[in-house]
Amino acid sequence: MSDERRDEATAPDAYTRQMLEQGLSRRSFLGRAAGGAAAAGFLGLGAMPALAGVASEGKGAGAFAHSADGGATLSFLPKPKPIRDREIAETLTFDVVVVGAGASGVPAALSAAEHGAKVAVVQKAPFALSQGNTGSGVDLATSEKAGVEALVARLIADSNHRCNPKLIRQWAYNSGEAVRWVIDRAKQGGATVVDQGSPAQRAILKVNGYGMGYVTSFFGPKPYTTGDGIRALAKTAEKAGVKFFFQMPAVQLVQGRSGEVQGVIARGQDGKYRKFLAKKGVILATGDYQNNKAMSDYFIPDVKHLERKQLDKTGDGYAMTYWAGGVFEPIGHTKMLHDFDAGPASMCDTPFLAVDRKGRRFVNETVEMSLLNNYLKDPENAGHYAQVFDADYMTQAATWPGKQVPPEGLKNYMPDEPGPKKGVFESQVNTHRADTLEELARKLELDPATFVATVKRYNEVVASGKDSDFGKPATFLAPVAKAPFYGIHRRVRLSAICSGMLVDEHHQALDADGKPIKGLFLVGNLGGGFYGGVDYPLTVFGLSLGRCYTFGYLTGRHVARL
Amino acid sequence: MNTFTIPRSLGRSLVGLLATTILTAAPAKGPGPSKHAGRGIACAQCHGKGGKREAVPMRQCQTCHDPEALAARTAQVKPTNPHQNRHYGTQTDCTRCHHEHRASENFCLPCHTRFGFKVP
Numbered sequence: 001m002s003d004e005r006r007d008e009a010t011a012p013d014a015y016t017r018q019m020l021e022q023g024l025s026r027r028s029f030l031g032r033a034a035g036g037a038a039a040a041g042f043l044g045l046g047a048m049p050a051l052a053g054v055a056s057e058g059k060g061a062g063a064f065a066h067s068a069d070g071g072a073t074l075s076f077l078p079k080p081k082p083i084r085d086r087e088i089a090e091t092l093t094f095d096v097v098v099v100g101a102g103a104s105g106v107p108a109a110l111s112a113a114e115h116g117a118k119v120a121v122v123q124k125a126p127f128a129l130s131q132g133n134t135g136s137g138v139d140l141a142t143s144e145k146a147g148v149e150a151l152v153a154r155l156i157a158d159s160n161h162r163c164n165p166k167l168i169r170q171w172a173y174n175s176g177e178a179v180r181w182v183i184d185r186a187k188q189g190g191a192t193v194v195d196q197g198s199p200a201q202r203a204i205l206k207v208n209g210y211g212m213g214y215v216t217s218f219f220g221p222k223p224y225t226t227g228d229g230i231r232a233l234a235k236t237a238e239k240a241g242v243k244f245f246f247q248m249p250a251v252q253l254v255q256g257r258s259g260e261v262q263g264v265i266a267r268g269q270d271g272k273y274r275k276f277l278a279k280k281g282v283i284l285a286t287g288d289y290q291n292n293k294a295m296s297d298y299f300i301p302d303v304k305h306l307e308r309k310q311l312d313k314t315g316d317g318y319a320m321t322y323w324a325g326g327v328f329e330p331i332g333h334t335k336m337l338h339d340f341d342a343g344p345a346s347m348c349d350t351p352f353l354a355v356d357r358k359g360r361r362f363v364n365e366t367v368e369m370s371l372l373n374n375y376l377k378d379p380e381n382a383g384h385y386a387q388v389f390d391a392d393y394m395t396q397a398a399t400w401p402g403k404q405v406p407p408e409g410l411k412n413y414m415p416d417e418p419g420p421k422k423g424v425f426e427s428q429v430n431t432h433r434a435d436t437l438e439e440l441a442r443k444l445e446l447d448p449a450t451f452v453a454t455v456k457r458y459n460e461v462v463a464s465g466k467d468s469d470f471g472k473p474a475t476f477l478a479p480v481a482k483a484p485f486y487g488i489h490r491r492v493r494l495s496a497i498c499s500g501m502l503v504d505e506h507h508q509a510l511d512a513d514g515k516p517i518k519g520l521f522l523v524g525n526l527g528g529g530f531y532g533g534v535d536y537p538l539t540v541f542g543l544s545l546g547r548c549y550t551f552g553y554l555t556g557r558h559v560a561r562l
Numbered sequence: 563m564n565t566f567t568i569p570r571s572l573g574r575s576l577v578g579l580l581a582t583t584i585l586t587a588a589p590a591k592g593p594g595p596s597k598h599a600g601r602g603i604a605c606a607q608c609h610g611k612g613g614k615r616e617a618v619p620m621r622q623c624q625t626c627h628d629p630e631a632l633a634a635r636t637a638q639v640k641p642t643n644p645h646q647n648r649h650y651g652t653q654t655d656c657t658r659c660h661h662e663h664r665a666s667e668n669f670c671l672p673c674h675t676r677f678g679f680k681v682p
Contacts, residue, residue, distance in 0.1 A: 126653040227648070247653065269621055307672065311649055415676060427641065427674040493673075 012514045015164035015529060019502045020514050023327040024074060027512040076294035079323045083252055083265050089272035094120040094243075096559050097264055097278040098285055099250040099317065101128035103135070103545050104524030104552035105285030106230050107182055110237040111556030112283075119242045119556075120276055121234075122266045124249040124286075124312060130230040131310070131495065133220040135182065135545030136201065137175025142213025148172050150208035151540070158539050159334070162532025166505050171530070171543075171550050178550040179215040182233065186219070189232035189239075193219050201541060216542055217549075221423040222341075226545060248274070253282065253320050253520070259511075261324060261519035281519045281559040283507075285552065288497040288525040289315025300333040300497055302534075305379040307493040317526040321501045324520060325511040329528045333499030336536035336544065337373040337383065342430035343413045343488030347387070350402035351476040353458050357384040359441060359451030361458060364470040366401075370538050373492045383492040386444045388455070389478075390485050396478035407433075410486065416443075430489040437485060444487045455480050498536055498544060500528035507555040521559055523551045594663035608662075623656045644670060644679055 012020065096112040098105045101123035113119045123129075138148055152168050159168075179195075186193050198205060200216040219229035238244065247269045254263040254275060263277035289295040290308050292315040297304055322328065340348060351365035356376065362385070363375050376383050389397070397404050411417045412424060413431035421429060434440035437455055441448040461467050462477045500522065503509055507523050508516040522528075530547055537543070598608065608622055609615045629652040633645040644659070646652055647670075658669040659681045666681040 125649075126651050223648075269619075271619060271621065309673070427676060 013164070013166060015166070016502065016504070016510065016514055019327055019329060019528070020510075020512060022330040023502055023512075024322075024330065025327040025512040026079070026322060026325060074298070074322070076298070077319055077322055080252065083273055087273050088265070088275045089268075091275040091277065092120065093277040093279065094118045095278065095280045096120075096283060096556070097122065097276045097281075098283045098556075099123075099264055099266075100285035100287060100524070101125075101230070101234060101244065101246075102285055102287055102524060102548070103130040103226060103230055104527075104548035105283070106233045106237055107178070107549050107552030108283045108285055108523055108556035108559075109242045110185060110233065110240055111181075111553045112560040113237060113240040113242045113556075115557050115560035117280060117556075117560035119237075120245060121237075121242060122245045122248045122250055122264065122276060124247070124316070126246050128227075128230045128234040128244075130226040130545070132226050132542075132545055133218055133222065134196075134200070134542030135179055135217045135219075135226065135549050136540050136542035137177075137179035137215045137546050137550060138172050139176045139198070139213035139215050140173065141176075142198070142211075144210045144212070147207050147210030147212040150210050151204065151212060154204075154207055154539055155537065155543075158537035159530075159532035160534070164529035167529045170505060170554070171547050174554055175546050175550040176215045178553040179217050179546055181553060182549045183215075183217050185236045186229050186233045189235035191219060191229045191232035192224055193217055193229055193232075204539060214540075217545075223425055245274075245276075250284075250286070250316060250320065253324050255324060259325060259517060261517060264320075278519065280562045281521055283521040283523060283555055283559060284317035284321065284526055285522075285524045286315075286317030286526055287313045288500075289313060289318055290494050290497050295319075296497070299328065299331055299499070300335060302374070302377055303335055303337075303494055303497075304377070306337060306373060306377055306383045307491065309493045309495050317522065318501060321509050321520065321522060321526070324509070324517055326509045326517065326520070326522075327502040327512055327528075329499045329502065329532075332534075333497050334531035334533055334536055335373070335497055336370075336495045337492040338370055338495055339383075339490040339492045341425050341428035342490045343387070343410070344403075344405040346403035347405060347488070348402070348490070350387070350397055350400050350404065351472060352387045352389045352393070352397065352478075353455070353480055355386050355388060355446060355451060355454055357381045357446070359446035359448075359454055361454050361469065364467070364472045366472060366476065368538070369490065369492065371535055374534065376492070384445075385490055385492075386446065387488045387490065388440070388444075388480055388485065389487075390480045391482040392478070393486065400476060407486075413488070430491075432487050432489065433484050434487075435483045435485075437480075440485045440487050444489045496525055496536070496544065498525045498531045500526045503527050503529060506558050507551055521555050523555050524548045527551060596662045598662060618657060620653075620655045620657070627656070629653060639679070641677060644677075 095117035096119045098109045098119065098121045101121050105121060106128055109119045109121045152172050155168050156163055156165055183193050183195055196216040196218045198214045201214045205212055219226045234244065248266045250264045250266045252265045253261050254265060256262050261282050263275060264282050265273050265275050267273055290310055291313045295315045295318065348369040353361065354363060354365045356362045357380060372385060373383055376385055394404055394406055410431055412421050413429040414433065415429055432440060432443035434443055437452050438448045441451040459479045459481060461469055462479045465474055467477060501509055503522050504516060507521050507527055509520040509522050511517050608618045629645065633643060633652045636643050636645045647654065660666050668679050668681050670677040670679065
């Protein structure tokens with residue numbers, strides 16, 4: 001195998017090799033379509049299992065010969081005809097063109113501008129957008145080196161050992177600087193942001209016994225979010241000379257003869273195409289593809305029936321990168337489904353009785369909220385469940401995971417309570433109190449008879465001192481017997497899909513040969529290799545935004561210096 | 563800003579509108595009932611003059627309806643102003659909710675289950 005004879009220094013790392021073998025690119029599709037050993041031979045990488053699969057299939061080979069994707073054609077992503085020059089209403093030239101004004105794109109643009117580049121940002125929405133509150137990094141000054149490495153190892157394990165360790169390390173060693181930079185520049189733009197530091201990361205102040213410190217940016221409290229923060233950062237970027245073009249969705253990359261990316265074509269609200277040429281590079285920061293049904297059903301069928309939190313995340317950057325020769329991470333992308341809003345976030349992992357949308361118990365409640373989507377992905381439940389507890393919860397759950405909010409504070413999460421709410425999304429609160437179980441069931445939209453029977457059975461289990469139904473530890477068994485009864489109707493929805501297209505450490509897209517595509521860089525959720533597990537891990541609270549800021553910051557600087 | 567604003571192109575299009583009314587006095591034949599057609603607006607005015615009936619881009623709506631003025635008109639709608647929201651500002655594509663040839667829909671509702679807007 002020629003790969004083995006390659007110089008160690010230039011050979012791709014293990015993660016990249018696997019992506020080249022199992023990821024999906026136009027070449028792998030074209031190769032498969034051509035079929036047979038000839039295609040594999042032509043491509044010169046006959047050892048690629050997917051291609052080998054097609055070749056073997058032709059010979060009537062065994063059950064393991066099929067590629068993981070079943071010989072995908074990605075028919076939902078036909079490469080469009082290039083838009084012709086005479087269709088272009090206007091051509092503008094910059095050093096760097098960023099597509100997408102979000103938590104990675106705006107930092108990338110500002111960072112590039114601060115390093116001397118003339119920068120444009122084209123954005124589909126009418127303004128900059130982001131979600132969430134917390135974005136985190138490692139404070140190297142207060143962290144032991146062994147702790148940083150232990151955290152890296154923990155994050156790799158969180159991703160079921162499927163991520164690219166180089167990218168995790170890059171985050172770990174650069175994120176403190178990047179998150180501090182975002183805080184400072186967002187403040188210059190008028191943002192409400194604080195560094196909550198290490199106290200926000202209580203569970204990981206020591207990792208494998210080694211001391212750690214963190215930079216934890218917090219844009220909030222709700223309804224103020226990172227969206228507001230990124231808009232403030234965009235103001236700073238504008239002052240630094242970045243030109244923003246809103247309501248201007250990118251539709252195609254401009255590629256030269258050898259495939260190098262020279263710019264991007266976007267369509268304005270007037271329906272006219274504009275060409276943005278990029279002398280140094282295009283940075284795509286277009287977000288995920290959760291609102292693209294075909295792409296979602298194909299790459300992450302688990303979320304088929306789960307509700308989306310975002311709008312217009314149609315995977316534009318994935319499609320454009322794929323057309324340019326880029327490689328999708330293989331099927332089984334990483335998802336993030338949360339509900340921190342229906343009730344207090346601090347109670348989302350408290351192992352109270354939990355029931356599904358009908359009112360049946362369905363899980364050992366020590367499973368965290370961030371993983372419950374896996375039990376609720378059918379069309380009937382669609383991510384809905386309820387946490388249930390009774391009048392004594394403050395004493396019964398005093399030592400359980402989470403921080404229990406007293407009854408007076410719970411009112412802030414109750415839609416039936418009059419008066420303004422504080423620190424919440426008012427339209428998403430969904431906590432209820434009732435004097436009877438039947439009334440609570442109605443408020444939680446459960447079947448009352450089923451729910452009452454579930455509580456009766458649960459109380460029997462509690463009385464026996466052993467959870468013979470689901471095996472929950474006895475310390476977390478408390479009856480639901482004393483009125484008033486409480487319930488939090490949570491629905492986990494898709495915040496993000498955080499798998500993407502293959503990149504190297506410069507966040508430059510790689511083609512099916514593992515070669516960088518000149519002029520094309522990917523950041524944010526579009527960039528692959530940072531996750532790999534079934535679900536986004538909550539080990540470092542705010543890892544997702546922290547990664548977006550960091551890779552935007554680094555990539556903007558890198559491209560500006562080219 | 564005025565609470566009520568006359569669509570900005572009304573004056574300009576008044577003559578045209580009358581002409582159109584005369585020319586298309588009969589209700590427009592199409593995929594379904596249309597309030598606009600009922601007011602004498604020809605199909606082509608929204609869908610283009612080509613043979614193919616094209617989807618109506620928001621800029622077409624904006625030739626008569628000013629989103630800013632509309633947002634001002636609905637500023638007091640409870641629980642929130644549908645025409646000024648955190649997702650799109652005043653730039654929500656009209657056709658997300660308002661349909662001509664089928665029942666309109668409340669686009670907010672799947673996520674915001676207590677936003678019970680009646681959409682005309």
